[in-house]
Amino acid sequence: MSSAPLTNIIIAGATDSVGAPILSALLAEPSFNTTILTRASSSAKFPTGVPVKSVSDAYTVEELTSAFEGQDAVVVALSTTPVTKDDLALRIIDAAVAAGVKRFVPSEFGADNLDPRARKLVPVYDSKGRTLEYLQKKAKESNGALTWTSFACGSWLDWALDPAKSGNFLGIDVKNKSATLWDSGNNNFTITTSGNTGLAVVRALLKPEETTNKQIFLSDFVTTSNEIIASLEKQTGVKWNITKRDSKPELLTLRKRFDEGDYNATYPLLTLSFVADVDVGYDFPKERRIWNEQLGLPAQYLDKVVKEAIELANRS
Known part of the structure; x- marks a missing residue:
């Protein structure tokens, strides 16, 4: 396995909710040459001066292989539905292998997707x-030519409390001071x-040897x-309007909808995986090695994130 640094990085899904903060961090790192992969039909706007490679909406292996040539790492940040349909994720991996990419970051960024509890729900x-x-x-099979690093980070509370980005993903409406409380409301995540x-x-790409073939839990x-x-409630000084609901019938309904091909059930299922009284292994510090300190990530706290969400709501 080569210990050479990873310099040329290409990111797919750079403007999606997952990709935007990753792109910002990549562009802020001066040692990286960052390229954006996009669909030719996309109308997304990208930062000036950043190289962009386009492929057709079919995302063929041949097109992707050509786009990945000369890249040290591929970061996949495509949103949930596109990356899991039509074997797109597998084609991206095949293209990375064919192009000789050294490091692959799949579109994980949530649960431990190898955990049977999460996979069942x-x-x-x-x-x-x-x-x-x-x-x-x-x-x-590549004998070390291709390596990988995946990231499990739980929920992004800053994103979840911003309705413009998440549509009040956790069922908490900061603007209207209301929330849906599923089950006991005491599920840890x-x-x-x-x-x-x-x-x-x-930081993981800057430490390729330490993070080779690792699941990174944050x-x-x-x-x-x-x-x-x-x-x-404490920071707004107001008692919120809380609606209590039972998740069991909702989970059954959502799963039936999904199994019948209604992919709009995906995000409500994801929401309940966090806030309902279900165990999908989301209490990472209880069960996993946490990488925050090793990667030098700044400390964050609940009250700080909530304060910023309230300030955002007051400005909107």
């Missing part, structure tokens, strides 16, 4: 788990800010729905 976790298993297989997630990707802090709402 949410179909997209199972799909991403199969992708990571395929990546591991291809890396092994990991929070990593979007900024720290992007920084973690950069956690700024662990919290619950009740704790988030309590912080919001």
Whole structure:
């Protein structure tokens, strides 16, 4: 396995909710030559001066291989639905192998997608788990030519509390001071800010030997729905309007919708994987090695993230 630094980095999904903070962190690192991969039909706007490579909406292996030539690392930050449909994730891996890419970062950024608890509850976790298993297989077959690093970061609370970005993903509406509380509201789940997630990707790529073929678990802090709402009520000085709901019938309905081909059920299922009384292994510090300190990530706290969300809501 080469110990040469990873210099040329290409990112797919640079303007999506997952990709935007990662792109910002990549562009802030002067030792990287960052390139953006996009669809030819995309109307997305990219930072001036950043090289862009376009492929057709078909994302063929041949096109992707050509785009990846000369790249040391591929970072996949495509949003949940596109990357898990039509074997796109597998084609991207095949193209990386064909192009001689050294490091591959799959579009994980949530649960431990190898954990059977997560895979049983949410179909997209199972799909991403199969992708990571395929990546591991291809890396092994390459005898070290291709390596990988994946990231599990829990939920992005800063993103989740910004309705313009997430549509009130966790069911918490800062602007209207209301929230849906599922079950007890005491389910523990990991929070990593979007900024720290992007920084973690950069720091991991800067330490290729330490992060070779590793699942990187991140956690700024662990919290619950009740704790988030309590912080919001304390800082706004207002008692919020709370609606309590039982997740069991909702989970059954959402899973039936998804199994019948309604992919709009994906995000509600993801939401409940965090805030309902279910165990998908999201209390990372309890079970996993956390990399925040090793990667030099700045400390983040619940009250700080909540304060910034309230300030954003007041400005909007």
